[in-house]
Amino acid sequence: MQGLSFRNRLLSSVAAAVLATSSAMADEPKAVQKAPEVPTSGETLKVPSVKPGFAGSFLSSRFARKHQDLSEASRYINEALAHDPTNQELIHEGIRLNVLAGNMDDAIVLSHDLSKEYDKDALIAMVRMLEKVDRKEYADAKNAISKAPDSGLFGIIKPVMDAWLQIAMGKVTGDVNLKGPIEKSGFFAPFLTYHVALMNDVLGKDKVALRSYRKASADIAVTPYRVVEALSNFYQRQGDYEKAQAIFDDYAKANPDSSLIPEPLVKPDADVKITPLVGDVRQGMAEMFFTTASILFGEEASQDTFVYLRAALFLRPNLPPAQLMLANLYEQSTDYARAIEVYDSIEQGNVFYRRGQIRKALNYEAMGKPKAALKLLTQNAIDNPDDESALITKGDILREQGKFEEAASAYSAAIERLGTMKQSDWPLLYARGICYERAGEWEQAEADLLRALELEPNQPDVLNYLAYSWLVMNKNVNKAREFLETAVEMRPDDAHVIDSMGWAYYLSGDFSKSVEYLEKAVDIVPDDATINDHLGDAYWRVGRQTEARFQWQRALNFKPDKDIEKVIEQKIESGLPPFLPQQQSSNHALGVETPEAVVTE
Numbered sequence: 001m002q003g004l005s006f007r008n009r010l011l012s013s014v015a016a017a018v019l020a021t022s023s024a025m026a027d028e029p030k031a032v033q034k035a036p037e038v039p040t041s042g043e044t045l046k047v048p049s050v051k052p053g054f055a056g057s058f059l060s061s062r063f064a065r066k067h068q069d070l071s072e073a074s075r076y077i078n079e080a081l082a083h084d085p086t087n088q089e090l091i092h093e094g095i096r097l098n099v100l101a102g103n104m105d106d107a108i109v110l111s112h113d114l115s116k117e118y119d120k121d122a123l124i125a126m127v128r129m130l131e132k133v134d135r136k137e138y139a140d141a142k143n144a145i146s147k148a149p150d151s152g153l154f155g156i157i158k159p160v161m162d163a164w165l166q167i168a169m170g171k172v173t174g175d176v177n178l179k180g181p182i183e184k185s186g187f188f189a190p191f192l193t194y195h196v197a198l199m200n201d202v203l204g205k206d207k208v209a210l211r212s213y214r215k216a217s218a219d220i221a222v223t224p225y226r227v228v229e230a231l232s233n234f235y236q237r238q239g240d241y242e243k244a245q246a247i248f249d250d251y252a253k254a255n256p257d258s259s260l261i262p263e264p265l266v267k268p269d270a271d272v273k274i275t276p277l278v279g280d281v282r283q284g285m286a287e288m289f290f291t292t293a294s295i296l297f298g299e300e301a302s303q304d305t306f307v308y309l310r311a312a313l314f315l316r317p318n319l320p321p322a323q324l325m326l327a328n329l330y331e332q333s334t335d336y337a338r339a340i341e342v343y344d345s346i347e348q349g350n351v352f353y354r355r356g357q358i359r360k361a362l363n364y365e366a367m368g369k370p371k372a373a374l375k376l377l378t379q380n381a382i383d384n385p386d387d388e389s390a391l392i393t394k395g396d397i398l399r400e401q402g403k404f405e406e407a408a409s410a411y412s413a414a415i416e417r418l419g420t421m422k423q424s425d426w427p428l429l430y431a432r433g434i435c436y437e438r439a440g441e442w443e444q445a446e447a448d449l450l451r452a453l454e455l456e457p458n459q460p461d462v463l464n465y466l467a468y469s470w471l472v473m474n475k476n477v478n479k480a481r482e483f484l485e486t487a488v489e490m491r492p493d494d495a496h497v498i499d500s501m502g503w504a505y506y507l508s509g510d511f512s513k514s515v516e517y518l519e520k521a522v523d524i525v526p527d528d529a530t531i532n533d534h535l536g537d538a539y540w541r542v543g544r545q546t547e548a549r550f551q552w553q554r555a556l557n558f559k560p561d562k563d564i565e566k567v568i569e570q571k572i573e574s575g576l577p578p579f580l581p582q583q584q585s586s587n588h589a590l591g592v593e594t595p596e597a598v599v600t601e
Contacts, residue, residue: 058080060072069333070097073100095110095114095124099123099127125144133281136168138165141165163176163199164285167199176199176200176208188295190223193212193215196212197216198287199284201213226321232244236265241267260352262351286315289312290322290325309322318345321352323346327342343357361377377390377391387417391410391414394410395407395414395431437469450466460487460497464487464496466480484501494524498524499521502514502515503534506534512542514541518534518535521535529555529560532551532554532555533560535551536554
């Protein structure tokens with residue numbers, strides 16, 4: 001049996017490529033992970049004294065926040081504040097919720113009521129600083145930040161904010177180096193070094209900027225895409241398009257799974273001026289808040305991620321990687337409609353927009369609108385004839401719908417666009433192989449699965465799928481057992497691989513050994529219909545008939561396919577017929593479980 005979710009694995013690589021600041025930052029120390037990155041104004045808010053008309057709004061805000069509806073949470077807290085505008089604890093909560101919801105203007109107004117708390121609360125100080133930067137009152141902005149606490153991640157980025165504001169005030173005459181903060185920042189050093197490069201770039205100190213850009217991208221395999229993009233942009237502005245393209249080529253070679261590689265650069269006409277990635281202080285500070293949010297971004301991003309991201313977008317609303325991250329955060333909270341709005345707001349003509357549109361299609365699918373998703377992906381594939389991502393995602397959705405022939409066709413079109421396949425492309429062959437097998441085209445399926453193993457030898461998912469298929473066809477039995485033994489060795493706690501091994505013993509007539517493996521598989525994944533069904537069959541063969549019927553009934557409880565359901569019901573009623581060597585239950589003919597998704601990245 002085979003269980004797999006390549007979509008999640010591959011989608012996460014998009015976030016990793018565009019959002020993470022470095023591999024070091026992705027492995028954030030536990031001490032930093034556990035500490036609050038921004039003092040959490042209102043986190044421990046006590047219920048204020050109730051005033052008429054207040055309670056409903058206050059409780060509705062807390063309910064909305066608990067359920068990740070930040071827009072409604074901020075709306076209700078503002079209603080509560082209208083009833084009790086001087087309540088200090090409520091103002092704290094209002095500031096934070098309005099920042100989280102992107103209502104920075106409302107947060108700024110509320111922060112005026114807490115002007116004496118800049119030195120106690122970094123969030124309030126940051127909001128005040130944003131207001132002053134927006135007004136170009138940089139001395140006041142610096143004053144607000146200088147009084148803020150130095151704790152947590154905020155303390156690490158505070159010198160970066162200060163340096164940007166010094167530049168804005170015209171007080172920087174020499175090179176920017178931030179040597180002291182960098183030496184103290186540990187694995188955050190690449191983050192600070194990147195901003196040193198940006199600052200010197202903005203100041204026109206090209207040689208110094210280039211040294212820092214190179215230092216920040218010293219190991220291209222772990223350099224974030226944003227730094228690569230900035231260095232390439234620098235080379236383009238210097239007129240060195242060969243180096244500008246080379247940095248993208250090196251990144252693509254080191255990160256073959258990244259979907260953010262742009263089209264080959266074309267040198268523009270001499271009178272066309274290349275715009276800097278970060279051209280001034282305001283954009284530099286937006287970049288700082290974005291890269292800070294990137295550090296916090298993950299599968300379960302905290303609300304502090306929203307705080308820094310909202311700060312970035314307040315200063316620079318059209319910042320594509322920040323918009324892509326914001327939409328992804330909405331996805332994580334299943335607010336697909338808002339995610340789609342943000343994806344559509346990304347400026348067209350860059351890799352972030354293209355990725356956003358593919359994610360938009362996945363949001364349509366999550367909303368139960370597969371037709372809209374497929375239509376969007378079809379158009380995306382037409383609009384981007386050299387990119388295979390939309391076709392792969394289209395194949396994924398069709399495959400999940402059981403339209404295996406159409407899915408195989410989409411995967412084939414993607415493979416054609418790829419040309420020469422590299423090692424990291426094995427999931428695509430695996431996906432198409434599954435579709436061919438399900439469509440009854442075994443020879444083509446087998447060829448794809450074997451080719452996938454050529455690209456990625458001993459890949460356990462492929463070994464499992466191919467071996468299981470051979471076993472139920474009574475084909476290459478010895479080789480199948482060998483493949484499964486390798487897969488079990490590599491994935492000793494993978495229930496699906498263990499199930500396949502147990503079923504191999506079952507088909508060979510070693511029922512006691514089969515029970516041993518299948519019981520272990522059920523212990524790992526107790527709610528899988530196929531594994532429970534297999535264990536029921538094995539129990540029956542060793543004379544444990546009462547337990548067999550119990551397992552079959554459990555399998556029914558987990559909602560198997562309708563055709564399999566009928567077979568299980570028949571077994572509960574009549575048991576199993578006498579066993580013949582290499583016999584297979586009728587519900588297991590080529591019965592490798594369909595993975596949730598294959599390759600949508």
